[in-house]
Amino acid sequence: MQDSSMNPDRPESPLPGPRKRVLVIEDDADQSRALTQRLRFEGYDSAAAADVPGAVRMARIHQPDLIILDLGLPGGDGYLVVDRLKAMPELAAIPILVLSARDAAQEKMKALEAGAFAYFQKPIANVALRRALTFGMRG
Amino acid sequence: MLIDNGGSNPITGHFRVLMIEDDPLDARLVRELMRDADSTMELVHVTSVGAAGPHLRDATIDAVLLDLHLPDFSGLQAVAAVHAGALGQPIVVLTGRSESDLAVEALRLGAQDYLIKDALDAPMLSRAIRHAIERQRLLSCMRDSVRASSTNETDLRQLLLQGTEALLVVGPGGAVEFANVHAEELFGLDSRELMARPFDSGAVPGVEMEIDVVRPDGSRVPAEVRCVNVMWRGRPALLVSLRDISERRSASEQQVRFDLLTGFLSNMSHELRTPLAAVYQFVSNVRDGVMGEVNEEQHEHLGSALRNVDEVLSMVANLLEVARAQGGKLHVEPRVMHLRDEVLPVCHALAAVAAKAGVQCDIDLPSSLSTIVADPARVRQITSNLVENAIKFTPRGGLISIVAHDDQESGRVILVVADTGCGVPPEHLNRIFERLHQVPDTVYQTRRGLGLGLYITRELVRGLGGTIRVRSEPGCGSQFEIALPMFAWDDVLGPMGIPTPPPALHALVVSVKWSGGGSDEPIPGGPIAALRSQLERVVRHYGHAIVPPVPAGHSLQLGAVAMISRRVAERLGRSLVTRIQADPTLSQSGLEFGLQVFHLTAADRGELPPDFSPALDRSFKQKTPRGSRCKTPA
Numbered sequence: 147m148q149d150s151s152m153n154p155d156r157p158e159s160p161l162p163g164p165r166k167r168v169l170v171i172e173d174d175a176d177q178s179r180a181l182t183q184r185l186r187f188e189g190y191d192s193a194a195a196a197d198v199p200g201a202v203r204m205a206r207i208h209q210p211d212l213i214i215l216d217l218g219l220p221g222g223d224g225y226l227v228v229d230r231l232k233a234m235p236e237l238a239a240i241p242i243l244v245l246s247a248r249d250a251a252q253e254k255m256k257a258l259e260a261g262a263f264a265y266f267q268k269p270i271a272n273v274a275l276r277r278a279l280t281f282g283m284r285g
Numbered sequence: 286m287l288i289d290n291g292g293s294n295p296i297t298g299h300f301r302v303l304m305i306e307d308d309p310l311d312a313r314l315v316r317e318l319m320r321d322a323d324s325t326m327e328l329v330h331v332t333s334v335g336a337a338g339p340h341l342r343d344a345t346i347d348a349v350l351l352d353l354h355l356p357d358f359s360g361l362q363a364v365a366a367v368h369a370g371a372l373g374q375p376i377v378v379l380t381g382r383s384e385s386d387l388a389v390e391a392l393r394l395g396a397q398d399y400l401i402k403d404a405l406d407a408p409m410l411s412r413a414i415r416h417a418i419e420r421q422r423l424l425s426c427m428r429d430s431v432r433a434s435s436t437n438e439t440d441l442r443q444l445l446l447q448g449t450e451a452l453l454v455v456g457p458g459g460a461v462e463f464a465n466v467h468a469e470e471l472f473g474l475d476s477r478e479l480m481a482r483p484f485d486s487g488a489v490p491g492v493e494m495e496i497d498v499v500r501p502d503g504s505r506v507p508a509e510v511r512c513v514n515v516m517w518r519g520r521p522a523l524l525v526s527l528r529d530i531s532e533r534r535s536a537s538e539q540q541v542r543f544d545l546l547t548g549f550l551s552n553m554s555h556e557l558r559t560p561l562a563a564v565y566q567f568v569s570n571v572r573d574g575v576m577g578e579v580n581e582e583q584h585e586h587l588g589s590a591l592r593n594v595d596e597v598l599s600m601v602a603n604l605l606e607v608a609r610a611q612g613g614k615l616h617v618e619p620r621v622m623h624l625r626d627e628v629l630p631v632c633h634a635l636a637a638v639a640a641k642a643g644v645q646c647d648i649d650l651p652s653s654l655s656t657i658v659a660d661p662a663r664v665r666q667i668t669s670n671l672v673e674n675a676i677k678f679t680p681r682g683g684l685i686s687i688v689a690h691d692d693q694e695s696g697r698v699i700l701v702v703a704d705t706g707c708g709v710p711p712e713h714l715n716r717i718f719e720r721l722h723q724v725p726d727t728v729y730q731t732r733r734g735l736g737l738g739l740y741i742t743r744e745l746v747r748g749l750g751g752t753i754r755v756r757s758e759p760g761c762g763s764q765f766e767i768a769l770p771m772f773a774w775d776d777v778l779g780p781m782g783i784p785t786p787p788p789a790l791h792a793l794v795v796s797v798k799w800s801g802g803g804s805d806e807p808i809p810g811g812p813i814a815a816l817r818s819q820l821e822r823v824v825r826h827y828g829h830a831i832v833p834p835v836p837a838g839h840s841l842q843l844g845a846v847a848m849i850s851r852r853v854a855e856r857l858g859r860s861l862v863t864r865i866q867a868d869p870t871l872s873q874s875g876l877e878f879g880l881q882v883f884h885l886t887a888a889d890r891g892e893l894p895p896d897f898s899p900a901l902d903r904s905f906k907q908k909t910p911r912g913s914r915c916k917t918p919a
Binding site: 269 | 551554555556558559561562563565566567569570573575594598605616
């Protein structure tokens with residue numbers, strides 16, 4: 147969160163090549179909206195889903211380059227989404243960043259073991275988000 | 286209740302204590318607590334019951350500190366084995382927080398006392414050991430005198446008077462025939478009053494129990510009762526010893542309260558973070574121009590809003606930390622690291638904040654500092670707490686200096702944060718680390734937070750096995766000094782019996798423990814042997830050497846593996862866990878696993894972004910045998 151006051155936040159130069167796609171899975175409408183807006187601003191295409199079936203459907207349709215996943219979702223825990231995606235060969239390799247209000251001390255380990263590449267506790271600082279996206283999509 | 290009778294009492298003598306503990310971090314904790322508490326106690330350290338054998342038969346060992354999760358024996362088996370192998374030395378059991386049932390069982394099996402590791406402090410440790418020794422001596426004296434059937438009442442009386450715990454001699458029918466001064470204190474009655482009423486605790490020789498002593502004022506004191514048969518005035522009697530266990534009891538009651546509080550705060554933190562996250566995201570979006578240009582003033586105001594969001598978030602985080610610290614559950618993940626790598630970026634960021642407040646920061650962190658064993662995220666937190674604190678109390682034109690140096694003598698790296706601020710009045714100096722304590726101040730009557738920062742800082746430093754000191758002069762400034770232990774291979778590998786490897790900077794120590802398999806050595810071709818050969822193959826595949834494993838019953842120790850990169854370490858660790866979890870042979874073997882992986886590295890953090898701690902450390906650190914099991918039998 148240190149970035150919020152110290153660095154005037156401007157995204158770096160737009161990413162080269164076609165825009166990468168990020169799928170946001172978040173049931174809180176406000177957060178989903180704010181985050182997808184930010185992602186577009188950062189140079190990504192973004193789509194959103196708000197529950198487990200929607201998440202899997204959107205992932206199939208959009209074939210995102212990265213997924214940002216909340217844990218507390220209606221109709222099932224975020225881990226259910228991870229399990230479903232990992233079970234589908236065409237979606238299993240999509241990097242998943244877990245973004246949850248749950249305490250990192252307990253949850254981070256679980257998320258990483260489930261197959262997420264990173265865990266952040268909400269709110270994620272914009273600088274960290276930028277870095278995590280680059281890291282997650284590094285191939 | 287606890288009285289130190291001065292130099293003449295055996296209780297103040299020099300003692301040798303055998304510690305049987307395989308977790309290097311716990312061992313270090315005990316060692317350091319003991320050093321703090323008591324310079325007259327010498328610690329002998331082994332990591333398994335097997336290795337303890339010769340020491341248990343050594344008459345110069347006065348007491349045994351026993352961990353309940355050892356590579357060769359676990360739980361009550363360990364107590365029984367040590368009890369059987371010992372020369373009658375008292376056993377004090379070290380347990381985890383959630384194991385009070387196990388601890389009580391251990392007492393039944395002959396342990397004298399138990400200590401909860403996370404709630405341990407130096408005086409408690411020293412007191413428990415001394416009492417255990419003294420009580421054991423007294424009881425064995427009694428037994429001898431009964432056996433010799435030449436009980437001289439004067440001798441016995443003498444012994445009873447010297448004891449430092451409450452002692453009663455109870456005759457047939459429950460008549461109290463003798464009470465020492467500590468019994469009088471415990472019961473709140475003088476010995477005449479005590480002798481005027483029957484004492485019936487239901488105590489039976491060889492069985493230990495807990496009772497509530499009811500005092501005349503109606504208050505209750507929990508006490509642990511043990512007794513032995515003696516001869517008193519020519520007739521058989523019971524010598525009953527009672528020990529005030531309010532301290533121990535209240536520790537476990539407090540635990541329940543802390544768990545409730547932590548649960549509540551954790552829930553609250555979750556509920557507050559969710560809307561705050563939305564506020565942060567919307568406001569930062571607007572500030573950064575996501576919705577279109579904002580003018581300079583708007584930008585500045587939105588920046589202020591975000592700073593306030595940050596402030597609330599850090600308060601929320603602090604509340605949770607405090608609850609955890611109180612319950613002894615602060616989460617630290619020590620590893621080998623460079624102090625400078627963590628401290629420098631924090632200082633640079635905060636120097637900019639200080640500059641806005643007209644305060645200059647001088648930073649002198651030599652790159653030659655020794656590596657330390659600490660938790661990088663916690664070191665950053667400690668540093669920012671101290672520097673932010675300094676900024677808060679230093680007026681415009683002031684100076685903050687942040688310096689570090691090695692102290693070879695103490696084996697610590699010292700970090701000093703000094704300011705030229707308003708200082709702390711002497712009467713507050715030893716209280717500033719207390720929870721919620723704030724120095725009343727007329728100059729800085731602005732918002733100053735919850736008064737939790739220094740408390741958390743101290744708890745974190747302690748959790749890392751370090752120390753914190755403060756010096757201050759009102760009007761001149763304050764100086765906080767933190768000492769963190771340097772890394773030494775021997776500390777980690779020595780207790781495991783692994784020779785110190787060449788000064789490679791990366792190593793992985795993997796140890797798998799199992800129980801329930803019955804066999805001391807892996808059966809050739811069996812699951813453990815298969816696991817071992819697979820791991821060795823993986824390690825060799827990456828071209829690394831394995832320091833020969835230590836033969837130890839019920840455990841497989843891969844030893845130290847010189848590693849090149851974290852990713853390799855991660856892959857190896859992952860393959861280990863995956864293999865254990867997925868292998869049907871292992872899951873059907875009836876074995877129960879505990880896994881411990883230490884990833885030692887002095888590598889730069891450059892390889893991964895700072896927020897990514899390697900999955901290896903995260904995943905497996907908690908899977909110490911004490912914590913969770915990797916797999917339980919189906």
